[in-house]
Amino acid sequence: MTLKTQRLQTLDQIRAFVEGAQALDFAAPARDEAYDWIGGELRRFQYLRLGKVARGWMHRYLEKVTGLSRAQVTRLITQFRAGGQIRDRRGPPSKPFPRRYTAADVQALVELDALHDTLSGPATRKLCERAYRVFHDARYERLATISHGHLYNLRHSQGYQRQRGRVDKTRPVQVAIGERRKPHPGGRPGFLRVDSVHQGDLDGIKGLYHINLVDEVTQFQFVGSVERISERFLLPVLEALIDARGRLRKRYPYAQMMTPYDKLKSLDQASQYLKQGVNFAELDAIAYARSDNDAALCLQKARAKLFRSINNAQHSAA
The missing domain is CATH 1.10.287 (Helix Hairpins)
Structure with a gap:
């Protein structure tokens, strides 16, 4: 693609173009072509002999036509002033960081999570550590020293997600068991958002329902599980989640x-x-x-x- 700028012959015409008083039909070229064009324009208007004000108009002109930033144009002009030409100095892409955890590690984590129903990060780390150090399973050599952050990175990776089964959403029922309404706490804690997630079925057998409650103001979270979505199963769980015992926060040091x-x-x-x-x-x-x-x-x-x-x-x- 070419830039139709040959009709601009004087600095006054360039200033008029930059200020938008003169229309110009142009299309931005590829990077190499843009660099060649910039170098040609700098030579055509004898940039090295221009005064400060004229150089400023040339900067704005080159920025407007190419779409490059002021800093980029300045760097290119500096290169032109040093050697009389502009080249793409970008080298080949730098070598990416080596992957510490491989596809085999992801597969091993998938199998472990499937067997243990996807436990918490610390518990999963401990299982990986025991698998390698206690039971000498070489597949867990790298996972034995994995950190919390890398563990969850692997769980969120595409390779992991492709291999793990999806969680089925709760299926709608015909009988209304509650009213869907956004809480309006007015800044007061105690107003809860409630959601349920079905664990899924196995060979036609209904799985558990996980109940998630989040305080609208404090964002404190409560989680429980029930066998069925009904008053009989829900009431005991709701009472257990919101009392004083349910709000206690326990910590389990990894070393212990x-x-x-x-x-x-x-x-x-x-x-x-x-x-x-x-x-x-x-x-x-x-x-x-x-x-x-x-x-x-x-x-x-x-x-x-x-x-x-x-x-x-x-x-x-x-």
């Missing part, structure tokens, strides 16, 4: 996170709490016979079997 068995072993003179004839060597063989992931897989299978038996019993009774 451990299984109940590990906590027992960490006590002073822990062997005194064992039954006679029982020792930690025997208990270790039982505790570490299965990894956390293997135990979670067994739990998932047993839970699915239990749900199917309950569902079959309910259908038979009906």
Whole structure:
């Protein structure tokens, strides 16, 4: 594409163009062409011999035609004054930072979250650490030292999202169980926004409903889960979430996170709490016979079997 600026022959014509008094049909070219054009215009109007005011009009002229900023045009003119020409000095793109966590790490995290129902960040970190250091699963070597921030970055990545199942939205019901209305607290705490998310079904068995309550003013959040969306199940949960106990905030230092068995072993003179004839060597063989992931897989299978038996019993009774 070419710039139709040849009709501008004098500085007065350039000033008129910059001030908008003279129309000009032009189209912005590619970067290399723009640089060549700028260099040609600077030579055509003998920029190096111009006075301060005329140079200012040339700056504004070049900015208006090319769409470049004042700082960009200044840098290009400085390059022209130094060597008589303008070149694209941009080098090849810099080498990106190496990826610490690979697609295999994302896959391992997906499997772990699926087995353990996507636990909190600290709990997931501890499971990754135990998988590598206790059960010697090489897939978790890098994840064993992952930080909270990187853990959630991986969970939000496209690779993770493609592999994890989606959460089904709550399906509408025919019977109205509440009125959808934006709260108007007037600056007073205690007005809650309530939302529910269905965990999803498994083999035709209804999953849990997660109830999320957020105070409109303080933005304090309460979360609970119920088996069904009905008054029978909702009232006990709502009462439990909003009382004094529900508002207590507990902190669990990462260094102190451990299984109940590990906590027992960490006590002073822990062997005194064992039954006679029982020792930690025997208990270790039982505790570490299965990894956390293997135990979670067994739990998932047993839970699915239990749900199917309950569902079959309910259908038979009906």
